[in-house]
Amino acid sequence: MSSKYNKRTNDRKFDETRPIEAKAGVIKKADGSAMFRIGKTTAYAAVYGPRELHPKHMQDPKKGLLRCNYNMMPFSAEERVRPGPSRRSKEISMVTQKALLPVVNLEDYPNAVVDVFIELTETDSGSRCAGICAASIALADAGITMKDMVVSISTGIIDHQIVVDLDGEEEHITDLDVADIPIAMVPSTEEITLLQMDGKASKEELLKSIEEAKPVLKKIAETQRKALKEKYKG
Amino acid sequence: MTDGKLLVKDKDIVVPGEVLASGMGYLPGHGTYRDNDKIIANRLGLLTVDGKVLKTVPLAGRYMPKRNDVIIGKVIDILMSGWRLDTNSPYSAVLPLKDASFSYIAKGADLTRYFELDDYVVVKITSVTSQKLVDVTCKGPGLYKLKGGRIIQVNTHKVPRIIGKKGSMVSLIKKATDCKIIVGQNGITWVNGEPEMEVITVNAIKMIEEQSHISGLTDKVQAYLEKTTGKKIEIKIEE
Incomplete structure (x- = not known):
């Protein structure tokens, strides 16, 4: 099937991401922190803890709790984002937590809590993926024991053509069918920890887009590791 | 394979x-x-x-209580039969009555006579359970309530560097400033001495914390201490 979308509006290759920049230890007061920038989307993550969990009834003697909080700054998008939790930010906080849970060894911290705060200073689509990438660097930077670092990217299907890392412009194409598919993966086991879809795509296209995202995700995982090592280089 | x-x-x-x-x-x-x-x-x-x-x-992360660690805790609560201490970790510790003092403490006695809220105490961890319930003791050499001085927090993973090989770094600072210094494994550090000297000590400790990866740090700290205290320090090499 030939696609009408044979050249990307931003001149990228179909499997090419926007430029990525990652840095660990950007917030001094936090136990661990990181910045993750992909194109015009920037996420900052700060990790506090493990620390004592209050209220006490939320404590779990078997394992610790991972609390994630996703927040867009009021000036991060073209239209002012009303401060405070919204239906959207609550949902993204929840999926971020679920995306990170499979790798974090929470059994090491019974009755305690690890707090992850993700703030987005500028957003141009793919913000939840940038948030997850930043959060996993920050968790590692905080010395939390974890099996691996989760990586995330959004893939898209524009008129049957699979493209990696949609930007704002592509997301808003109206004359073609656009599907936006954020994916998070554990690189060592290729376990998918987040998969959402917004738009229209066939089953085959969806499965194919996951396969195509895998090599890209592994490349991002390298960037994350480099960011952590950079901090201790001397 | x-x-x-x-x-x-x-x-x-x-x-x-x-x-x-x-x-x-x-x-x-x-x-x-x-x-x-x-x-x-x-x-x-x-x-x-x-x-x-x-x-x-x-290289990073919060302090996790470990058996036999000597730490500095802060009294945050007084219980029926002991005290609860903040350990600068996710888990607080309990100092039971029998481990608090060599003298006998009768049941129902006024516990604030021994340790008051917000007191800092040098304690040793006697046990940590799988659920991270921590018990500490105040009975033993070098374990006591701290009076006066000031408390600073340092990164728990840099504590070995601040103490140095066989305590070389910390004794260097002690010698230069005549301050008493206790570094808890949990990163809580107590400094007591002349006010000016306390400030120099705190700065020296911060310097070690920031530059812990540099080799030849001892010489650098010694130079700093000599400059600020105006004293010449002679270190004896003991082997």
Whole structure:
């Protein structure tokens, strides 16, 4: 099937991401922190803890709790984002937590809590993926024991053509069918920890887009590791 | 599957998820785990190869209570039969009556006579359960309530560097400033002396904390101390 979308509006290759920049230890007061920038989307993550969990009834003697909080700054998008939790930010906080849970060894911290705060200073689509990438660097930077670092990217299907890392412009194409598919993966086991879809795509296209995202995700995982090592280089 | 192959070098910085070795020739130690025939790091740290065992020394993270550690705790609550101490970790510790003082404390006695809220106490951890319930004792040499001085917090993973080999670094500072210094394993540090000297001590400790990775740090700290105190320090080399 030939696609009408044979050249990307931003001149990228179909499997090419926007430029990525990652840095660990950007917030001094936090136990661990990181910045993750992909194109015009920037996420900052700060990790506090493990620390004592209050209220006490939320404590779990078997394992610790991972609390994630996703927040867009009021000036991060073209239209002012009303401060405070919204239906959207609550949902993204929840999926971020679920995306990170499979790798974090929470059994090491019974009755305690690890707090992850993700703030987005500028957003141009793919913000939840940038948030997850930043959060996993920050968790590692905080010395939390974890099996691996989760990586995330959004893939898209524009008129049957699979493209990696949609930007704002592509997301808003109206004359073609656009599907936006954020994916998070554990690189060592290729376990998918987040998969959402917004738009229209066939089953085959969806499965194919996951396969195509895998090599890209592994490349991002390298960037994350480099960011952590950079901090201790001397 | 007899030989193991090391994929990273000794003393490298490793990050979670990094494959350290393949094959069955190596064993996973602290901060690593085995996944089939691979050994993978599960926290950020410095890799140490100890014979066949691979382990990582953590570089970041909160203090985790460990048995026999000497720490400085702060009294946060007074219980029926003891005190609850904040340990600068996710878990608070209990100082039971029988481990608080050499003298007998009768039941129902006024416990604030021994330790008051917000007091700082040097204690030793006697036990940590799987649920991280921590018991401490105040009976033993060098374990007592702190009076006067000031408290600073340092990174718990830099404590060995501040103490130095056989206490060389901390005794250097003590000698230069005539301050009493106690560094708890949990990073809480107590400094007591002349006010000006306390400030110099705090600055010296902060300097060690920030530049802990630099070699020849002792000379640098000594130069700083000599400059600020105006005293010449002679270190005896004891072996």
